[in-house]
Amino acid sequence: MEISPQMCGSELQAKPKEKATGQERPGRILLVDDDRAAIEPLHIQLQIEGFEVLLTETGQQGLDLARSWHPDVIVLDLCLPDVHGLEICQALMTTSATADIPIIILSGMEGRDLPRRCRAAGGMYYVAKPYDPNVLLLLISQAAADHRLWHDAGSQNSE
Numbered sequence: 001m002e003i004s005p006q007m008c009g010s011e012l013q014a015k016p017k018e019k020a021t022g023q024e025r026p027g028r029i030l031l032v033d034d035d036r037a038a039i040e041p042l043h044i045q046l047q048i049e050g051f052e053v054l055l056t057e058t059g060q061q062g063l064d065l066a067r068s069w070h071p072d073v074i075v076l077d078l079c080l081p082d083v084h085g086l087e088i089c090q091a092l093m094t095t096s097a098t099a100d101i102p103i104i105i106l107s108g109m110e111g112r113d114l115p116r117r118c119r120a121a122g123g124m125y126y127v128a129k130p131y132d133p134n135v136l137l138l139l140i141s142q143a144a145a146d147h148r149l150w151h152d153a154g155s156q157n158s159e
Helices: 036-048 059-069 085-093 114-121 133-155
Strands: 006-007 011-013 028-032 053-058 074-077 103-107 123-128
Touching: 006 123, 028 059, 028 133, 036 053, 053 059, 053 133, 059 074, 059 085, 074 085, 074 133, 085 103, 085 114, 103 133, 114 123, 123 133
Parallel strands: 028 053, 028 074, 074 103, 103 123
Antiparallel strands: 006 011, 011 053
């Protein structure tokens, strides 16, 4: 299957490439960042790796998509046009349907206590912009695998 981005409002949707096994769905990654030029290379690389990716530019859309689409990982910028990323992070962590989704904060903001504040708000990792794309891809892949493993184990225990 070919990757074919489609514009839907300010969300960018992409069809994932099929895995060789075809047995399980690819990981779902939600990117919430208003700087499309900065996040687009990551978006493309995640698609190449086989992830199903949604990209949105506003915090409210990010919250709505997290609740309806249930991604395996959220990559969240702090400086968004409508809501601060830490508020989004806190809202996701206080809602049972989204509290278990790993959040990777990706931001160009500076401050000695910023990583601590991100962690306190529910972020799993803080990655400063500019970032090493290989390191970020590794963090996303590991967080997605851990999230899916946790959910697979939980669904087997409930059967």
